[in-house]
Amino acid sequence: xxxxxxxxxxxxxxxxxxxxxxxxxxxxxxxxxxxxxxxxxxxxxxxxxxxxxxxxxxxxxxxxxxxxxxxxxxxxxxxxxxxxxxxxxxxxxxxxxxxxxxxxxxxxxxxxxxxxxxxxxxxxxxxxxxxxxxxxxxxxxxxxxxxxxxxxxxxxxxxxxxxxxxxxxxxxxxxxxxxxxxxxxxxxxxxxxxxxxxxxxxxxxxxxxxxxxxxxxxxxxxxxxxxxxxxxxxxxxxxxxxxxxxxxxxxxxxxxxxxxxxxxxxxxxxxxxxxxxxxxxxxxxxxxxxxxxxxxxxxxxxxxxxxxxxxxxxxxxxxxxxxxxxxxxxxxxxxxxxxxxxxxxxxxxxxxxxxxxxxxxxxxxxxxxxxxxxxxxxxxxxxxxxxxxxxxxxxxxxxxxxxxxxxxxxxxxxxxxxxxxxxxxxxxxxxxxxxxxxxxxxxxxxxx
Numbered sequence: 367x368x369x370x371x372x373x374x375x376x377x378x379x380x381x382x383x384x385x386x387x388x389x390x391x392x393x394x395x396x397x398x399x400x401x402x403x404x405x406x407x408x409x410x411x412x413x414x415x416x417x418x419x420x421x422x423x424x425x426x427x428x429x430x431x432x433x434x435x436x437x438x439x440x441x442x443x444x445x446x447x448x449x450x451x452x453x454x455x456x457x458x459x460x461x462x463x464x465x466x467x468x469x470x471x472x473x474x475x476x477x478x479x480x481x482x483x484x485x486x487x488x489x490x491x492x493x494x495x496x497x498x499x500x501x502x503x504x505x506x507x508x509x510x511x512x513x514x515x516x517x518x519x520x521x522x523x524x525x526x527x528x529x530x531x532x533x534x535x536x537x538x539x540x541x542x543x544x545x546x547x548x549x550x551x552x553x554x555x556x557x558x559x560x561x562x563x564x565x566x567x568x569x570x571x572x573x574x575x576x577x578x579x580x581x582x583x584x585x586x587x588x589x590x591x592x593x594x595x596x597x598x599x600x601x602x603x604x605x606x607x608x609x610x611x612x613x614x615x616x617x618x619x620x621x622x623x624x625x626x627x628x629x630x631x632x633x634x635x636x637x638x639x640x641x642x643x644x645x646x647x648x649x650x651x652x653x654x655x656x657x658x659x660x661x662x663x664x665x666x667x668x669x670x671x672x673x674x675x676x677x678x679x680x681x682x683x684x685x686x687x688x689x690x691x692x693x694x695x696x697x698x699x700x701x702x703x704x705x706x707x708x709x710x711x712x713x714x715x716x717x718x719x720x721x722x723x724x725x726x727x728x729x730x731x732x733x734x735x736x737x738x739x740x741x742x743x744x745x746x747x748x749x750x751x752x753x754x755x756x757x758x759x760x761x762x763x764x765x766x767x768x769x770x771x772x773x774x775x776x777x778x779x780x781x782x783x784x785x786x787x788x789x790x791x792x793x794x795x796x797x798x799x800x801x802x803x804x805x806x807x808x809x810x811x812x813x814x
Contacts, residue, residue, distance in 0.1 A: 376693045378631045381686075382559055384709070388768050390414065390689065391560060403556030403564035405682075410768055413719040413750070415567075415685045419546050421717060422569045422679065425595050426544050433542035433571065434535045438523020440548060441502065441514050446522050449654040450647070456518060457497045460554045461490040471554050500550045500564075516550035521676065524572045525647045529659050532574075538661060539672040540584060542573035546681065560682045561635055567681040574672035576663060577645075581673045582622065585642045588677055589624050592640060596626070599714045601691050605629040619646035626679070628687045637687060638679035645671040688717060692769055711769030712792060715812040720770040721750045722808055727777040729755040738776040741786070745805055749812060766791055772808055 385391040389408035393400040407415055427433050447453050459472040466484035472493050480487050500516040517523070524531075524543045531543055546569045556562045575584045589608060596606055611623035626638035648659045648671050660669040692711040699705050715721055722745055726738040735755070742753040754761055758775065765773050775787040785798045788807065799807050 375631055376690060376695070378559060381631075381690055381693065384693075384767065385411065385559075385689070388764075403553055403562075405560050405563060410719040411685075414688070414713075414717060415681060417717040417719070418685045418688060419567070419569065419681050421599060422595070422681070422684075423544070423546065425591075426542075426569070426571055426677075430542075432537075432540060433544050433573070434531065434537065436524055436527070436531065436543045436545040437547065438517075438520060438527065438545060440517050440550075441504070442517060442523060442526070444512075444514055445654060446526060446651075447499065447515055447518075449650045450522050450525075451650070452499055452515075452518055453497075456499060457495040458554055459493045460496045461493050464489045464491060469554055474555065496552075496554055498551045498553065500552050518551050519549050519678070520545055520547045520568050520570050521572060521647070521678065524570070525659075526651055526655075528574070528648060529657075529661075532661055538664070539574040539576045542571050544569070544571045546570075558630070558632060558635070560686050561630065563682060566683075569679045569681050569684075571677040573675040573677070575675060576665070577670065577673050578665070581642065581675070585622050585640070585675050588675055589640050592626060592638065592677060592679075599688070599717060600712070601628070601687065605691060607634070616641075617643075617646075619644050628683075628691075630687075630690065635683070637683050638677065641676045641678075643674040643676055645673060647674060648672070688713065708763055708766055710766040710791060713769035713771070715771045718769045718771055719750065720752045720765070720768060721812055722772045722774060723752045723754055723761070723765045723770045724774045725753075725758065725761050725776065726755055727758060727775055731778075733781065734776050734778070737780060738774075741774065741776065741801065741804065745808070748805060748809060762789065762794075771812065774804065774808075 388410060390411035392406045392408055394404035394406050395401050427435055460469055461472055461475070462469050463481040463484060463486060465486040466481060468481070468483045470482075472478070475482070478490070481489050499518050502514050502516055504512045504514050524545065528543070532538065532541070546567060548565065549568050550565055553562055553564050556564055573584065573588065575581050593608060597603070605628055607627050609625045609627055611625060616623045620641050621644055622642040624640045625636050626640070627634045628637050651657070652659050658669070660671050663670040689711070692713045694710050694712055696708050696710055697705060698708070724738050724742040724745070726734040728734055739753055742751050745751045752770070754764070762773060769791070771791045773789045775789065777787060780786055780801070784802065785800050786804060787796050788799050788804070789796045
């Protein structure tokens with residue numbers, strides 16, 4: 367049988383359809399018509415996203431002795447956002463079409479004289495600022511409650527706790543503080559599925575370094591580490607780029623910046639920002655709070671504000687990237703000229719929601735079903751498993767479409783020879799493996 371993989375790029379319509387059909391992502395509040403910019407992760411999507419977050423956490427925190435964990439609150443003192451500049455400057459410029467009433471970010475309009483939705487000419491309102499922070503209130507009475515915000519980023523919680531962390535963790539720069547958490551932005555025009563949303567998760571590392579002339583080396587080291595991370599999970603090199611920002615593109619306080627971008631079906635989109643932020647953030651909070659956030663540098667015997675290297679990655683965008691990057695439409699032609707297609711998600715085994723599926727060849731045979739269920743239960747403590755039953759061809763196709771690397775089938779011969787059939791997702795090759803050694807066989811291939 368001749369098999370070829372389609373070189374056609376997957377469309378967002380195909381991804382969205384697969385995501386709903388297989389339980390990766392659903393529209394939030396769908397039975398009430400949905401709510402724009404919010405999404406729910408289904409049984410497979412929740413596991414996929416957790417695996418992506420765990421992969422980031424493992425590489426950034428657990429495998430290093432110079433990074434500590436942190437988890438800040440979503441609601442913080444309003445002065446935090448005043449010091450950070452979000453209250454005064456965290457906004458987009460928007461316009462409305464007077465004809466169709468649709469709202470647009472000004473910088474997203476290619477033709478500023480014509481509405482992209484209804485085609486009306488010269489129909490836009492005057493540009494005006496739109497603050498992206500979501501407001502909430504603290505207190506029992508609405509009329510006297512204090513104004514607060516849902517955090518638009520997780521980094522500020524790290525900055526204001528810098529002194530608490532380095533003292534309690536007994537760390538001195540160079541060292542990092544990392545966290546993964548929810549953030550909220552009142553996007554004017556959310557879109558492209560889970561790419562631009564109003565509720566999302568960020569994985570952020572704030573790495574503090576002394577001002578000793580080696581800060582750019584530390585910045586470049588994190589760029590290289592992030593390159594290696596994406597490569598280690600199989601993201602295709604021709605769809606990923608590390609774009610170095612020019613001085614004009616960087617914030618005025620940034621000494622260097624690199625945007626990690628992926629080639630989505632609609633074009634290049636940002637996944638992550640790696641930035642050298644100098645002392646801007648700690649300086650801002652010290653100025654407004656009046657608190658000293660410096661550390662004592664033993665080398666210089668002075669109190670010093672460290673420089674900051676930041677890596678900020680969107681976990682929803684990264685999960686979407688993994689889903690799109692893994693998608694492949696494969697066409698096969700048998701010797702008789704019959705053509706068949708299969709959709710396969712070639713997830714790296716470490717992030718695949720299901721790593722091994724176990725089947726009974728005949729679901730009306732209680733002995734085969736019980737043996738299959740027993741094998742699945744025994745494998746469950748050491749890998750992510752799923753028991754399923756039905757037509758074997760349909761079972762294989764379903765597991766291919768959710769990205770399961772291996773399928774194990776208990777058949778009639780199993781009761782005689784004590785072996786099962788293991789079928790690999792990527793090349794569809796099959797092997798007979800003794801049940802007694804099945805865990806070791808699978809673990810070896812899942813960790814290659």
